[in-house]
Amino acid sequence: MIENPAQTENNLTPDDKIQMITGAFGYSGKYIANLLLDAGCRVHTLTNSVNRENIFKGKVTIHPFDFDSPKKLVESLKGVSVLYNTYWVRFNHKTFTHADAVNNTKILFECATEAGVERIVHVSITNPEIDSPLEYFKGKAELEKSLIESGMSFAVLRPAVIFGKEDILINNIAWTLRKFPIFGVFGDGQYKIQPVYVEDLARLAVKAGSQESNMIIDAVGPESFTYRQLAETIGEIIDKRRPIISIPPDIGYLVAKIVGWIVGDVFVTREEIKGLMAGTLAVDSKPSGQTLLTEWAKKHSKTLGMKYTSELARRKDRKSCYKSN
């Protein structure tokens, strides 16, 4: 860890240079874009969803990712001072894979270098590990390595779980608590999780973008829960106190698969269960976000988990903006 931008003032100054965000119509990208627009910056986005509802009233210029045409991607990146990269895929699916995301991100880094981008703020994950048997964590580690070896000026942010109105995991825990009379945790549920608020992550990203030194920061919030405590806490906040039972991970996965069929989504993958149980979503470093999940959830207790949030729906419907809880 080199420096934590949360400890320094944001010295962002609006200028003619472009701030490029991947996925500005997505989740974390939207919050980063809003902060940059508020600071008077010129904001562009690279996206797979060029026809998604433009929530920025035309203030964000849209470019397609063009991973298959690196020349076009280089053109889109010319004049960019900071590239904020949120691009990734959550799991392997017949229409997208972690391997694609790794290859495409490497192309993005190469094109950014060629286009003369000055700095990359790259969103990774807590505990990336090059030897991890979990493709998510291995792929993220490989990308961090590529970025460092590229010689570009960089900041890497490593969030655990990101919570906010468009979040999936916390919302769907609440949805499960509302829908079912009991809540199952995989194994003993004692593995930890340290959620960070999406706006805190966006602030860290923008601050990191305005600095010059290379840095790797764990983007984690001030509260840490065991998975069991997280389910209990959310249950209390939304007034759905359910018995929390331990279930073997294989059985939990089967149940999740059935729920996934019902809601037309991938509820949770085997890999995600393994990652969760291995404690990959918690770290020992000091919190870099300030917002308490408990306070935020209390403010949103009436809406949290009222509707299921579907990852696949976001991938299939490329026109509507992300639904929020």
Ligand SMILES: NC(=O)c1ccc[n+]([C@@H]2O[C@H](COP(=O)([O-])OP(=O)(O)OC[C@H]3O[C@@H](n4cnc5c(N)ncnc54)[C@H](OP(=O)(O)O)[C@@H]3O)[C@@H](O)[C@H]2O)c1
């Ligand atoms: N969400 C979390 O709880 C969480 C936790 C830890 C780490 N992270 C990391 O934070 C970053 C941002 O996450 P986010 O939740 O804010 O992501 P997001 O907005 O849903 O997506 C970010 C970008 O990736 C693209 N993308 C996502 N899934 C894709 C798929 N299956 N196929 C093709 N493109 C896809 C989006 O496409 P469009 O351009 O079409 O919008 C968007 O450009 C990611 O790198 C993720 O690994 C997230």
